[in-house]
Structure formats: structure tokens, C-alpha cells
Amino acid sequence: xxxxxxxxxxxxxxxxxxxxxxxxxxxxxxxxxxxxxxxxxxxxxxxxxxxxxxxxxxxxxxxxxxxxxxxxxxxxxxxxxxxxxxxxxxxxxxxxxxxxxxxxxxxxxxxxxxxxxxxxxxxxxxxxxxxxxxxxxxxxxxxxxxxxxxxxxxxxxxxxxxxxxxxxxxxxxxxxxxxxxxxxxxxxxxxxxxxxxxxxxxxxxxxxxxxxxxxxxxxxxxxxxxxxxxxxxxxxxxxxxxxxxxxxxxxx
Amino acid sequence: xxxxxxxxxxxxxxxxxxxxxxxxxxxxxxxxxxxxxxxxxxxxxxxxxxxxxxxxxxxxxxxxxxxxxxxxxxxxxxxxxxxxxxxxxxxxxxxxxxxxxxxxxxxxxxxxxxxxxxxxxxxxxxxxxxxxxxxxxxxxxxxxxxxxxxxxxxxxxxxxxxxxxxxxxxxxxxxxxxxxxxxxxxxxxxxxxxxxxxxxxxxxxxxxxxxxxxxxxxxxxxxxxxxxxxxxxxx
Amino acid sequence: xxxxxxxxxxxxxxxxxxxxxxxxxxxxxxxxxxxxxxxxxxxxxxxxxxxxxxxxxxxxxxxxxxxxxxxxxxxxxxxxxxxxxxxxxxxxxxxxxxxxxxxxxxxxxxxxxxxxxxxxxxxxxxxxxxxxxxxxxxxxxxxxxxxxxxxxxxxxxxxxxxxxxxxxxxxxxxxxxxxxxxxxxxxxxxxxxxxxxxxxxxxxxxxxxxxxxxxxxxxxxxxxxxxxxxxxxxxxxxxxxxxx
Ligand SMILES: Nc1ncnc2c1ncn2[C@@H]1O[C@H](COP(=O)(O)OP(=O)(O)OP(=O)(O)O)[C@@H](O)[C@H]1O
Ligand SMILES: [Mg+2]
Numbered sequence: 001x002x003x004x005x006x007x008x009x010x011x012x013x014x015x016x017x018x019x020x021x022x023x024x025x026x027x028x029x030x031x032x033x034x035x036x037x038x039x040x041x042x043x044x045x046x047x048x049x050x051x052x053x054x055x056x057x058x059x060x061x062x063x064x065x066x067x068x069x070x071x072x073x074x075x076x077x078x079x080x081x082x083x084x085x086x087x088x089x090x091x092x093x094x095x096x097x098x099x100x101x102x103x104x105x106x107x108x109x110x111x112x113x114x115x116x117x118x119x120x121x122x123x124x125x126x127x128x129x130x131x132x133x134x135x136x137x138x139x140x141x142x143x144x145x146x147x148x149x150x151x152x153x154x155x156x157x158x159x160x161x162x163x164x165x166x167x168x169x170x171x172x173x174x175x176x177x178x179x180x181x182x183x184x185x186x187x188x189x190x191x192x193x194x195x196x197x198x199x200x201x202x203x204x205x206x207x208x209x210x211x212x213x214x215x216x217x218x219x220x221x222x223x224x225x226x227x228x229x230x231x232x233x234x235x236x237x238x239x240x241x242x243x244x245x246x247x248x249x250x251x252x
Numbered sequence: 253x254x255x256x257x258x259x260x261x262x263x264x265x266x267x268x269x270x271x272x273x274x275x276x277x278x279x280x281x282x283x284x285x286x287x288x289x290x291x292x293x294x295x296x297x298x299x300x301x302x303x304x305x306x307x308x309x310x311x312x313x314x315x316x317x318x319x320x321x322x323x324x325x326x327x328x329x330x331x332x333x334x335x336x337x338x339x340x341x342x343x344x345x346x347x348x349x350x351x352x353x354x355x356x357x358x359x360x361x362x363x364x365x366x367x368x369x370x371x372x373x374x375x376x377x378x379x380x381x382x383x384x385x386x387x388x389x390x391x392x393x394x395x396x397x398x399x400x401x402x403x404x405x406x407x408x409x410x411x412x413x414x415x416x417x418x419x420x421x422x423x424x425x426x427x428x429x430x431x432x433x434x435x436x437x438x439x440x441x442x443x444x445x446x447x448x449x450x451x452x453x454x455x456x457x458x459x460x461x462x463x464x465x466x467x468x469x470x471x472x473x474x475x476x477x478x479x480x481x482x483x484x485x486x487x
Numbered sequence: 488x489x490x491x492x493x494x495x496x497x498x499x500x501x502x503x504x505x506x507x508x509x510x511x512x513x514x515x516x517x518x519x520x521x522x523x524x525x526x527x528x529x530x531x532x533x534x535x536x537x538x539x540x541x542x543x544x545x546x547x548x549x550x551x552x553x554x555x556x557x558x559x560x561x562x563x564x565x566x567x568x569x570x571x572x573x574x575x576x577x578x579x580x581x582x583x584x585x586x587x588x589x590x591x592x593x594x595x596x597x598x599x600x601x602x603x604x605x606x607x608x609x610x611x612x613x614x615x616x617x618x619x620x621x622x623x624x625x626x627x628x629x630x631x632x633x634x635x636x637x638x639x640x641x642x643x644x645x646x647x648x649x650x651x652x653x654x655x656x657x658x659x660x661x662x663x664x665x666x667x668x669x670x671x672x673x674x675x676x677x678x679x680x681x682x683x684x685x686x687x688x689x690x691x692x693x694x695x696x697x698x699x700x701x702x703x704x705x706x707x708x709x710x711x712x713x714x715x716x717x718x719x720x721x722x723x724x725x726x727x728x729x730x731x
Binding site for chain 2: 054056081085086087088089091092093095097098099100101102103112113116117145158161162165
Binding site: 314317319325420430431442445453462465 | 550552555556650654661668684685688691696
């Protein structure tokens, strides 16, 4: 049995907004060191799926488990908020719009979670935060405020903020889509090095280069369903469905 | 001329200073009451529970549409009547009691401040960036941590200019309580006028004192805004 | 006591008071509206030392209680009675109504000046340049481009200011003008019927509501080309410069 190294598992996730079913039963399993890229055209439900994984959206049905621990959902609501908080502590998230806290410095943004959520001693958290900032190439910016940074720098701070929680899995929702083209690479490089370190990542992206070269598995989502899934090279060179073929042609 | 304003028996300086102290006490006491009411009003009018929302919107709308002096009289006379009938009912022998003008001032001005502050705070809560709140949730913050550590500091930043204006209005509105016989700056000025027969001189002095208070407040508020906006680029 | 009794007996007085309130407000606002555009233009277009007196004036009016301003004019004028009599002005200052209107006009002028300044600053540079480019004279630019646009931007804030002035006009009752507030206090002192205050509150709210509707109606008539979204953005801009 290989279930022991399965870190995060989502089974049959469905999500409806009003009359509109955005996710029609999506299952995904992330094992240790997996880098899973989720592809799909706009509106296919990629963000919604990712947000269901850490319950920023509550799935209408289906289940999410971390290390075999299932999060209980009753009547469309999480049964226990403490359980959600515990889950989120172990899942990092990097947003398309960075979502740094504008009223805190770069260092404070990174220290916030370790100090106030994980209750680590300040001095220790600061040391670690500085190390993570160095890791993303921003050692010199610790005392700057987010508004004084470029988009690429802000996104790297956001990555450091996620890393500082020492999560089991990091979720990325189109981390480079809001960036000017010349800033995309600095963020992708950081992500690539994280992958090389063996971190478990789930990445919603439009960067086909990243999906092909860095990820261990790609998933193609179409109208709320997974229509193709597999190792990137195979998927890109031998698309099985017409929709995915068209998708590849379009993004090229 | 200067003798008029000296401290001690010959001049009016000490009386006016005492009045100024009452004015300051009234404003400083009212401020927290008003801010608290403002938060309640903002929460109520943002609530998804319809009766509560109606209450919040009703309170802010009506209160902002009424003259402050009317509110003051309603509170002073209304609460006074209420208190007296209560006392009468409890012990018919007791004489009539006086409702303190200071308390009436705090309640009335606090209610006015609260209504306007409710609007300011509601706007500030609406201006919060949803994404930053989600980022807090995503690292596992509890709802109360999100509120205290992310929402509130930013609401403070957005609301500060509006609340600052309200503070200056409050300072000026305290002059109204002189009408219900509280010995504030305005009323002590009136007393001085009655004796000296120099209305222009003394009302001008009162104006100048209020003006200094307002300008000082503006300076302090500007400094507070600079502090609150550290690191935020001005649009 | 039945709240209806008081209104049945005293409604003529209250209506009379309400009319006085409206008269005070409109007169004060109107006089201020005549003066403030010129001050606003000076504030925007001239050297700092020419603006200085206007800035001091605005700061004083905004930084002191209207009640104190009213007392300064009404009671304060008594200190100069001989001089005022000599100039034939005493009759004017002896009348509380005149003093109230003067105080409200002076006060509102300060606020309206700031609002209009905001409006003028909000006129896009490009439109002014376009007007110059077609060969308009400075006066024409002012009349045909700057003024309409600035008033359009300032309109909601100006409406707000008139409402605030209407509320503030209740202070006239303290110098014995029988406006709505004055009548209300008079009735209360006779009947000790508290409900008269609630009736007064209702009338004040009705005046405000009617005014808001009229003002919005005028706003739509003035600017059919602007969408609601634009107008609220513009209003916010103008309000930045005005009262909370
Ligand atoms: N909170 C919501 N309420 C209603 N509908 C929503 C909500 N969030 C998402 N949707 C709808 O769900 C669908 C999928 O949205 P989602 O954001 O998951 O798409 P996506 O694949 O991430 O697209 P993109 O590439 O544009 O980010 C869209 O049609 C969207 O309009
Ligand atoms: Mg998306």
C-alpha cells in the first residue's frame, strides 16, 4: 500500500453557486514531493477547486483529507471550525493578487502566522522569517511595506509567508497572472527551486513551460470536470481529448 | 484690557479656564461613547439579519437628519421626564430630581457622534480588501484573529480622516450644552459678558479658544494619519 | 397625554416655525452661493499671499462653533452700538433674524468655498486644454467648461451642505428667532408635553427628505450624460474637501 505517502486527498468535490454547478465531482490525490499543475480555460473551476481544498469555499459535497484525516462537513458547513483552522495551518496558499497585508512590513507579513497562529517565540520566528526572505531573494527588503515593492517582489514575499508556516502542501492560484511579463520569471524561478527541494505543491497556472518542465503531474479541468490527467510530457505530446488539444493549440 | 482676562478675582481668566476644562471633559468623555455606538451602528447596518440592519440604518439615518440641539433637548427633557416618573412611581414622596446636564450632553452628543461614526465605519469595513482577509484565513487564523489583526487596523486607517472630522465637530457641538446650563466654555463666556458688558471681546475670545482647539486637533490628526498610513502609497 | 392633542392644537405654530426654518436656510445658503464661487476661484488661481485671508477665514469658520459665531454677531454687535447707530446699521443688528441669516451665510460661505474649490480642482486638465485649443478666451473657458463641470462635481456635496445648514439653523431659536425649534420649545414650555419634540423631529426629517429628493431630481436634470456610478465617484471627490 502506498497510501501512507498520500498527503492531501480530495474526493468527488462538487460546488454549486446558486443554480450553477461549477465543480462536478473532482478528485485529486497529492503525494509527498508531487508538483501538480492544474490547467484549464477561464471559468473552468480551477480557482474554486483550489479554494475548496483549504475551505476558503466550502464544497457542496465531497471530502478533503490531510494525512488521512478527513475534514467533516455537515449540512454544507464545516462541522468544526477548529478543524478547518488546523487544516489551513498545514496548507500554504499563494494568491493571484498576492494579498499581502498592507499595514505590515515585509518581515511582519512573514512572521504573522508563525507568531500568532503557531505561537512560536518571536525571536525564533524572526530568524526563520529572515531566512525564508533570503530564500526568495528578498533579504534586503525586510522593513519595506508591500506598497514599496514591485509585483514580483510582493509575490515572492507571499511565497515566503506561505513557507514560514512550514506547510505540508502549498497551493498556488495563478501566482504569475497579475505580474508584468518581465517579472514572471523571478517568481517562477523561486517556485522551480521549491519544487527541486521536494516540496509538495498544487499549482493553478497558465504557464505551460512551468507545467511541462517542473510538474510531476498535470490535470486538465474543463467545465468542472477533470478530462485529462497524467505526466506532463505524455499529456502534451499525446492529447487524448479534443478539448485539451484545442487548449494547447490556443495557449501556444 | 488684559486685566479682564487675568486669573483671580479681578479678571475672568480663571472662570473661562474652568469652562474650558468642562468643555474638554465633555468632549473627551463623549468620544469613546460615540465610537462604541458607531461600531454598534456599523455592525448593525452591515448585518445580514434584517431587523438588526433596519435598526442600524434607521438610527444612523434619523440621527443624522436631526438638528443636534433638538437631540440634546429630547435627551435632556425626555430622559429627565422619564427619570422623574420612574422615581415618582418607585416612591411617591420623593421630590423631583434633576437630570445632570453633563450626562445629557454625553448621551446626546454621543448618539450624534455614533450615527455619523457608524457611517464612517461602515464605509471603512466595506473598503477592506477581501483578499487580505482570505490570506489571514488561509494561514489558519481564527475569525477573531482576522478581525483584530487584519480588519481592525485597516478599518482604523480608512476611518481615521472621517473620525477626525467628527471629533472636531464634537468639540464644536459641546458649545450647545451651554444652552441646558452646563458651565462649559460657552456658558462661562456668557457669564463674563453679563458682568463686563463686553460681548464682542468675550465671544471673540471664546471663538479663538475653540479655533485653537480645532487647529491643534487638525495637527494631531494629520500626524496620526501619517502614522496610520506608514508604508501606504498615497493615491 | 395623547400625542395627537398637541399636534391638533399647535400645528399652525409648528408649520409657521417650519417655514421660518426654510426661510433661514435658503436665505443663508443663497447668499453664500453668491459669494463662494469667487472665493473658490481666488483659492485656486492666485498667489499664496492673496489666498491667505481666505484660508484664515475658512479655517476660522470651520474651527469654531456656529453658536459662538452667532453670539459674536448678535450679542457682540451691542458692544459697538454707538458706531453702528451712527452708520445706520444698528437696526439691522438688533434683529435676531438678520443676525442669524448673516451668521449662517458667513458660515456656509466657508464650507461652500471649500466644496467648490474641490469641484474646480476636479475638472480634468484635458478638457480645459481642449477648450483653449479651440480658441476660447479664459472667461469663456471658465463659463463654458470649468463652471458647469465644477458644479456638477460639487453638486452632491453642496446639497449635503444645505442640509447641514438646515439642521444648524435650529440654533437661531437660541437668539429668540421663532423657527421650528423655537416654536417647539415654546410649545413645550407651555404644555410640558414631550411629544412635541417628536413631532418636530418628524418635520425636520420631512424637510430633509423632501430636499434630498428635489436635489437628486435637479442633479439628474443637470447631467443626463453622467451615469450614477460617475456621480457618486464625483461626489466622493468633492466630499473629500468638505464636511464629513
Ligand atoms: N463566489 C462565487 N459566486 C458565484 N459564482 C462564482 C463564485 N466564484 C466563482 N464563480 C463562478 O464559478 C466559475 C468558475 O470560477 P473559477 O474562478 O473557479 O474559474 P477559474 O478556472 O479559476 O478561471 P480563471 O482562469 O478566470 O481564474 C465561474 O463561472 C465563476 O463565475
Ligand atoms: Mg482563477
